[in-house]
Amino acid sequence: MNEVVRTATGAIPLARPDVPLGRRSPHSKTRVLVADRNVIIRIGVRAILERTPGVAVVAEATTYDAVLDAVDEHGPDVLVIDLDLGDDTTRGLQLCEEITKRYPHTKIMILASTLSEFVVVDAMRRGVTGYLLKDDVKADELGKAVRTVQDGEVVMGKGIGNLVAHSLGSHRDIGEHVTDRELEVLKLVARGLSNKQIAAGIYITESTVKFHLQNLSRKLGAHRRAELVHKATAAGLL
Amino acid sequence: MNEVVRTATGAIPLARPDVPLGRRSPHSKTRVLVADRNVIIRIGVRAILERTPGVAVVAEATTYDAVLDAVDEHGPDVLVIDLDLGDDTTRGLQLCEEITKRYPHTKIMILASTLSEFVVVDAMRRGVTGYLLKDDVKADELGKAVRTVQDGEVVMGKGIGNLVAHSLGSHRDIGEHVTDRELEVLKLVARGLSNKQIAAGIYITESTVKFHLQNLSRKLGAHRRAELVHKATAAGLL
DNA sequence: AGCGCACCTAGCCATATGGACAGGTAACAG
């Protein structure tokens, strides 16, 4: 039943055939691209998917650029990706947007390590159609989810749907963009610097530091810098 | 709680033979127990190890209790484990200590998600002989590491060795135990409560809250509560 | 009994912080 595991780096089974934008023949397999920086996860996902009937992993990628190249080269039906590929989470969101625009045939399913209200909502806006948590998925769910996503349906892990619904009803406009400068200040706060030290460090006044922190606090719904650091961490900003 | 997960093929390779404390015959395989709450990781690690010559995965476990049962039942040569099995990291460390005491034949290799100076040093003290980061390992390293650990050698991922050395030379006595009360206060700090609110919440005075925070700050080497939250998160305390 | 440890309390003081106000600039899109 197993023994399906191929070589680690994985020979690419097929040269890309004609990839029409419409639905493919029911007999052809769902072609999947797996993107994760972690080998163990890549191999694990590959092993799980390849024991799912009608699904085949055509390539793996470990960086944002590699994902783009691989999508372009293989035109997969589904991209299973952990957004945390570089040190810039925002980059992952942009990537999703770009792929849904340029390769509408390729559906995106996020396989995340952590649940971030921030990221989920943003991802949905950018055309992502699936969001699962690594720690939550059962082995068989993953295969099913991929096929469901390919059919254009939305798949969300338990609790995630509720989260999104709750967020949309929330008073604060979540998903509000965190600016570069704010992030810069935030990182220094996390390192325990005072407003004065931060100000001196990046050549702005203490007033401005406080200004950025006020905005950050509003965007993340925090009222103390300790909470700010906590929520920012949970949101994958640090 | 959960049961021990058996092999997918369903065959339990061997009823446990006599397991002598000394080295086993060079022809017998290194018998591995994989413990991780995440299916993808378990399958990934299993796939990687099973393609390594001379290594066989005999069981999987997803909870602390299941690990203990499985070690007792299978007497594996190596336990590959992510300490983050429950919501109590400390429990994982205790588990390691117990296993090295009661089953000295079984070597322990930690396969962690995050690098925590705190945990690494503590783990070493309790007889753990390997520490790798999921995000760092190459596929072939994992197999090698398991065999190396079985031979009684210590394996540490890149950077981890330096970390340990640096820690030991550090002025602050790292690995100093964080008490229950401190942890309780810490969690409330992370949620953005003021000292006064925390005091009222757990029926102690503000002075005591500050006392606990002072001790925590010393133990984690932080000087501001934002930094405290940051480091505590990195140390897996939150 | 003596010891260490977790836990709790008090007071003092300089400084940091949060929250509010009311502005300014530059770049860029419609």
Next chain:
DNA sequence: CTGTTACCTGTCCATATGGCTAGGTGCGCT
């Protein structure tokens, strides 16, 4: 031109925080 956005600055004030010293209790261990 007008509106939006990121970015920057200032002032005001109440409160929170960090750092310190100097105690107290109860518990388990030797």
